[in-house]
Amino acid sequence: MDFRLTEEQEMIVETARRVGERFGLDYWRKQDAEKAFPAEAWKAICDAGLGGAALPEEHGGGGLGMLEMALIIEQLAAAGAGSTVGQLFMINPIFGGVSISRFGNEEMKAALLPKIISGEINCCMALTEPDAGSNTLEIKTFAREDGNGWRINGRKIWITGVEAADVMLVIARSKKVDEVKRRTDGLTMFLIDTKREGVSFAPIEKLGTNTLSSCSVFFDDVRVEQEDVIGTLHGGWPELLDILNTERIVTTAGLTGTVDLALKIAVDYANDRKIFGGRPIGSYQGIQFPLAQAHAENECARLMNYKAASLFDSGLPFGSQANTAKLIAAQACAAATERAMQTLGGMGYARESHLERLWRDCRLFRFAPVSEEMTLNFIAMHDLGMPKSY
Known part of the structure; x- marks a missing residue:
């Protein structure tokens, strides 16, 4: 290797x-x-x-x-x-x-x-719904057959980047749950333009990640055609998983890079700041240990993310690695930004230190694009062979 x-x-x-x-x-x-x-x-x-x-x-x-x-x-x-x-x-x-x-x-x-x-x-993707959340198989947005096409009705929430997007990947049920043998059947992906008649959205005020809006999106009898179908009609679930698991890889990469940045800001400050007899505060173990711990966890997440990406590039299963990497990276990033702010003391709370933005932004990724709890469920079931807990 x-x-x-x-x-x-x-x-x-x-x-x-x-x-x-x-x-x-x-x-x-x-x-x-x-x-x-x-x-x-x-x-x-x-x-x-x-x-x-x-x-x-x-x-x-x-x-x-x-x-x-x-x-x-x-x-x-x-x-x-x-x-x-x-x-x-x-x-x-x-x-x-x-x-x-x-x-x-x-x-x-x-x-x-x-x-x-x-x-x-x-682009953007409309998947999450108010009453489904991480339970994608419970989505209610429905594509009703209408001649040679469909009419989509429903509501999505926490959809990233809608305001800047030209095209939208929409995931909808195209067959009702009682019409299919398995809940994973009957999902279809459609690719439509965001200006299509019947599509509307409303921004959600939020804590961070302000450079990309998050919106509720509404579909009111939105017409879609055969050429708008992407992937397998009524069989989009396994194809959607490939998209969601690669989403984990780019999320993790953003987090590991953020840890590098937060630690650099904290270390530069700690090595320069001198108090109590002229010693730099970076010489104190109370400062060193939390930053070193975040660095160690981040390196593990980085390598697991590289493994997930390499497996994907080789056409091999990569879901477990992608989810594990994202779990550890989100936790390491939360710790690194928090401890970096603590290292700077009051200045860590000031906008000019930049740490408060890094802290606000990365907090999202402990529950998005999938929560820590659901990731642990996945690991327990798929990696450890434990029974389904939900």
């Missing part, structure tokens, strides 16, 4: 680092304060070939893999963006790019992938 990066991967890391440094801490603080989509940064990321690194070459992508994407996101997060940069890759190369490249028809690929890769259009 070789943990060394290839020369090409080293070049990708360096490119991502340089792009990230162009949009450092001050840029992201401004976008957060204005609750503004980071359009300039995302365009620069795409212009550098980073947004489409893992998408097919024939449509303008880099033809690389999820491992390279994880490396890119880590660098961008560590340069100043923090964990929310993973969401930019989540909505575009994952919800848009992976779903279309793996499950879309040829017309869909030709029309949309080049624009996603170039940053010309943005």
Whole structure:
């Protein structure tokens, strides 16, 4: 097992680092304060070939893999963006790019992938519902047959990036639960434009990740056609899982990069700040131990994420690794940002230290895109062979 990066991967890391440094801490603080989509940064990321690194070459992508994407996101997060940069890759190369490249028809690929890769259009995915949450199989949004197409009715919640999106991946029931043999049957994915008649949305006020809106989305007799179906009609569940598990990989990469950034801010301050006889506070074990613990946990999460990405790139099962990595990374990031703030004392609470934004943003990922509790359920059932607990 070789943990060394290839020369090409080293070049990708360096490119991502340089792009990230162009949009450092001050840029992201401004976008957060204005609750503004980071359009300039995302365009620069795409212009550098980073947004489409893992998408097919024939449509303008880099033809690389999820491992390279994880490396890119880590660098961008560590340069100043923090964990929310993973969401930019989540909505575009994952919800848009992976779903279309793996499950879309040829017309869909030709029309949309080049624009996603170039940053010309943005994407989002409408999955979560008020009464379903993590229990996707209980979603109520329904696609009713109507001639040669369907009419979608329902409501989604906590949908990321709708306001900036041009296309939306919608997951709906196309057959009622009592019409199928298994609850996993009867789900279909549709790809529609966000301006389609009958689609509306309302922003949700929230604590952090302010550069990407979160919205409730409403579908009122929205017309969809045969060409809007992506993947298998009535059989979208296993295809959706591939999308959701790659979502875990980009989320984790954003978190591990954020830990690197938070620890750098804390260590730089601790090594420079001198009190009680002129010794730097970084020499005290009360400061060192929590930061070292977060670093150790982060390194474990990073390696597990690389394993998940490598397995995906090899066409092998990767769900357990992706979920484990995300669990540990979210916990390490929560600890790192909290302890980094504590290291700076009162200044850690000030906006100018940037830590409060990193802390606010990463808090989301202890329950999204899947909660710690549901992740532990998954590990217990799938990795340990324990009975279902819910």
